[in-house]
Amino acid sequence: MQISIENMLLQFRERATHLEAVDTPHSLNTPLEWLAGWITLNREKLTEEDMVVLCSIGAMIHREKLIKESTSRSRKR
Structure with a gap:
């Protein structure tokens, strides 16, 4: 099965929608560590x-x- 760029982008969007729906905390440390x-x-x-x-x-x-x-730091000031 060949995966197209469009299919991958769709998977990214669907995953982002799911993470938003379950209110997953948004930290960029985790994907950096995974990568x-x-x-x-x-x-x-x-x-x-x-x-x-x-x-x-x-x-x-x-x-x-x-x-x-x-x-985030600017907003706290």
Whole structure:
């Protein structure tokens, strides 16, 4: 079975909707830890291109985390 980009995006949206419905706490630490752990476990199977893409995804999540933390601190002032 081949998975298309559209199917993956749909799965992401459905999962996000589910997490929102069950009011899962929104912390970006968890996906960063999951991604780092997965990369660590699978590093020998990953190409350099895979690493560039996965590290870019991690960087984007980390950047969003920093923005969220900065916004949260600004609201508390």
